[in-house]
Amino acid sequence: MQEVILEARGINKEFHDPVTVQVLRDITFSVNKGEFVSVIGKSGCGKSTLLYILSTMDTDYTGELYIDKELMSGRPDKELARIRNEKIGFVFQFHYLLNEFTVLRNVMLPGLKLGRYSEQEVEHRAMERLKMLGIDHLATQSAYRVSGGEKQRVAIARALINDPHIIMGDEPTGNLDKRNSDIVFNIFKELAEAHNQTLLIVTHDPEFAENTHRTIEMEDGRIIRL
Amino acid sequence: MNFTLIYSIAKSMLLARWRQTLVAAVGVTFSIAMFITLLGFMNGLNDLLDGLILNRTPHVRLYNEIKPSENQPVNVAAQYKDSYNFISSVKAGITRQEIYNSGPILQAVKADERVLGATPKLLAQVFYNEGTIEITGVINGIDVEEESRLFNFQDYVTAGNPIDAKNVANSIILGKGLADILVADIGDVVQVTTAQGERFSLKVVGYFQSGIQEIDKVQSYASIETTQKLLGKPANYMTDIQVKLHDLEQAPAVAREYAQLFNVDAEDIQTANAQFETGSSVRSLISYAVGITLLIVAGFGIFNILNMMIYEKMDSIAILKATGFSGRDVNLVFLLIAMSIGFFGGVVGLVFGFLFSVLIDNIPFVTAALPTITTYPVNYDVVYYMIGGIFSLITTYFAGFFPARKASRVDPVEIIRGK
Numbered sequence: 001m002q003e004v005i006l007e008a009r010g011i012n013k014e015f016h017d018p019v020t021v022q023v024l025r026d027i028t029f030s031v032n033k034g035e036f037v038s039v040i041g042k043s044g045c046g047k048s049t050l051l052y053i054l055s056t057m058d059t060d061y062t063g064e065l066y067i068d069k070e071l072m073s074g075r076p077d078k079e080l081a082r083i084r085n086e087k088i089g090f091v092f093q094f095h096y097l098l099n100e101f102t103v104l105r106n107v108m109l110p111g112l113k114l115g116r117y118s119e120q121e122v123e124h125r126a127m128e129r130l131k132m133l134g135i136d137h138l139a140t141q142s143a144y145r146v147s148g149g150e151k152q153r154v155a156i157a158r159a160l161i162n163d164p165h166i167i168m169g170d171e172p173t174g175n176l177d178k179r180n181s182d183i184v185f186n187i188f189k190e191l192a193e194a195h196n197q198t199l200l201i202v203t204h205d206p207e208f209a210e211n212t213h214r215t216i217e218m219e220d221g222r223i224i225r226l
Numbered sequence: 227m228n229f230t231l232i233y234s235i236a237k238s239m240l241l242a243r244w245r246q247t248l249v250a251a252v253g254v255t256f257s258i259a260m261f262i263t264l265l266g267f268m269n270g271l272n273d274l275l276d277g278l279i280l281n282r283t284p285h286v287r288l289y290n291e292i293k294p295s296e297n298q299p300v301n302v303a304a305q306y307k308d309s310y311n312f313i314s315s316v317k318a319g320i321t322r323q324e325i326y327n328s329g330p331i332l333q334a335v336k337a338d339e340r341v342l343g344a345t346p347k348l349l350a351q352v353f354y355n356e357g358t359i360e361i362t363g364v365i366n367g368i369d370v371e372e373e374s375r376l377f378n379f380q381d382y383v384t385a386g387n388p389i390d391a392k393n394v395a396n397s398i399i400l401g402k403g404l405a406d407i408l409v410a411d412i413g414d415v416v417q418v419t420t421a422q423g424e425r426f427s428l429k430v431v432g433y434f435q436s437g438i439q440e441i442d443k444v445q446s447y448a449s450i451e452t453t454q455k456l457l458g459k460p461a462n463y464m465t466d467i468q469v470k471l472h473d474l475e476q477a478p479a480v481a482r483e484y485a486q487l488f489n490v491d492a493e494d495i496q497t498a499n500a501q502f503e504t505g506s507s508v509r510s511l512i513s514y515a516v517g518i519t520l521l522i523v524a525g526f527g528i529f530n531i532l533n534m535m536i537y538e539k540m541d542s543i544a545i546l547k548a549t550g551f552s553g554r555d556v557n558l559v560f561l562l563i564a565m566s567i568g569f570f571g572g573v574v575g576l577v578f579g580f581l582f583s584v585l586i587d588n589i590p591f592v593t594a595a596l597p598t599i600t601t602y603p604v605n606y607d608v609v610y611y612m613i614g615g616i617f618s619l620i621t622t623y624f625a626g627f628f629p630a631r632k633a634s635r636v637d638p639v640e641i642i643r644g645k
Contacts, residue, residue, distance in 0.1 A: 048643060052639045052642075052643070055548070057547070057548060057637075057638050057639050058639045077552055077553055078552045078553075078554060081547065081550050081551060081552035081553075081555075082550065082552070083550075084548065084549065084550045085549065085550020085551075086550070090548050090549065092548075092642055094642075096541060096544070096545040096548075096642070097545075098238075098542050098545060098546075099242070099542070100238040100239055100241075100242040100542070101238055105238075109231075109235075109546075109549065110549040110550055112228065112231045113228065113231060113549070113550050113551060113555075114550070115228050115231075158549065170642070
């Protein structure tokens with residue numbers, strides 16, 4: 001029996017503005033440890049919405065969400081923030097680094113927030129991750145000075161800093177050219193296979209999805225292929 | 227709570243936009259500096275004006291008021307006790323201006339430990355003879371040394387030596403205005419006629435200038451012995467006992483107590499000079515109002531800049547929240563930004579306020595009415611600096627409060643999806 005990291009049970013979500021539209025209908029699935037899962041579907045099928053619910057950032061839904069066998073639904077903001085910090089890593093389509101900080105500091109921030117290690121240790125761990133992704137030479141650069149592909153790798157390093165249970169990505173390659181997309185994909189692949197890292201990536205790139213372990217396909221707010 | 231992390235984030239955000247930060251901080255600096263300068267100057271002026279009167283006024287004055295007896299004989303008489311008695315044309319009778327039993331009272335008052343000092347005073351109504359013209363005036367008979375110690379008499383003697391009034395027999399220190407009218411130089415002799423018709427020659431040994439023209443035209447000073455001689459009274463004759471207390475605020479209570487104890491009339495400084503208190507408090511009120519208005523305006527400046535900053539930093543806020551910072555953390559970051567603007571702006575403002583005060587303090591200000599003043603008066607009371615400092619923090623806190631709350635409520639999903 002494989003260890004279940006993330007489980008969704010009967011998740012429904014509606015948008016009320018301007019008219020009530022049901023965007024997610026009875027979503028039920030689970031992700032096991034070490035799985036590299038992709039979610040695909042057409043624009044507007046609700047895959048991003050699902051991801052934000054799974055990430056605990058969106059709390060306006062019905063149904064139950066378990067991360068690491070703990071129920072997330074109905075918890076207060078402060079607790080969810082701590083869980084996001086500790087157990088989930090994010091990579092977004094747009095790179096979302098804090099421009100006020102250096103690359104290294106960007107990677108360190110969630111680690112410092114968690115406060116599990118001292119500042120020197122967090123820095124050491126951040127450097128390890130930057131090295132692993134081959135961008136350690138950028139560590140002292142300001143975040144807005146590095147290129148798009150590099151930014152996305154910095155974002156991945158940041159997602160990894162607290163050894164999260166799961167990394168979630170919202171079209172992490174959507175804004176990158178072919179070469180950089182391949183680099184990012186290979187990093188994910190390596191993370192999943194060499195480091196047993198669980199990944200849940202939303203994409204609309206079928207080629208990307210094909211190469212993952214498992215693909216969840218969505219249409220009109222429903223899962224049509226598990 | 228890892229405060230150092232919050233602090234480092236706030237610091238980076240502040241420094242990344244240092245020009246904006248500077249503008250906000252300069253706003254605070256300016257208003258605090260103005261607040262301090264305004265209050266210091268205003269209160270310096272207040273102190274000066276109060277000092278004109280209050281420094282020279284006894285805290286409690288004991289005297290004997292000429293007034294008709296409250297117990298007229300007909301009211302005391304047994305057979306008319308229950309009737310309404312109408313008495314017309316009541317006169318003061320045989321009451322005297324002199325304080326009865328003055329020597330022991332003076333001793334008792336001086337022995338009171340609440341009292342800094344007490345000095346007798348004797349008022350004599352006189353006419354100054356200027357050729358055929360008679361000018362009315364008042365001669366204050368004083369104990370020169372005690373008067374100088376307690377009521378800064380020497381500060382107001384602009385020419386001549388005050389102690390000469392005691393050491394030179396039959397001498398007088400003329401009010402400056404009066405001296406001008408009489409064309410009397412120091413060393414000259416002036417003729418005075420007392421109310422009883424006695425005529426005396428007094429030698430002018432100095433000029434007295436109070437800063438209040440009307441007083442200087444009427445008042446003169448002589449030693450108490452000279453004045454007693456003028457009036458033909460014995461050495462224990464005095465009309466007033468002036469008391470200076472350690473604590474001004476006790477004056478009304480002490481006055482009531484003495485009135486009862488010594489069976490005299492007693493007037494406290496608060497009753498005698500109520501209008502000065504009112505004037506001072508209104509002036510202070512105005513300067514506080516202006517100062518606080520300045521600070522509130524600066525507060526709106528900070529509010530605007532923070533609001534703009536939050537719109538600019540939406541992405542950063544979203545990412546902070548997505549990576550595990552709670553709404554509270556974000557709130558703290560922005561509050562900290564606001565408070566540091568307030569703190570540093572405030573500290574620099576206090577320094578500038580002090581410098582402006584020193585500047586004003588060194589501007590020459592010479593006026594004939596105020597002999598002891600050479601520059602503009604400034605009050606350096608630490609209390610104003612504390613109020614300014616505290617208020618700069620409070621204003622910036624409130625200016626930061628709403629933007630920070632807004633930032634803490636940013637929904638990261640909306641920002642991240644909105645792209």
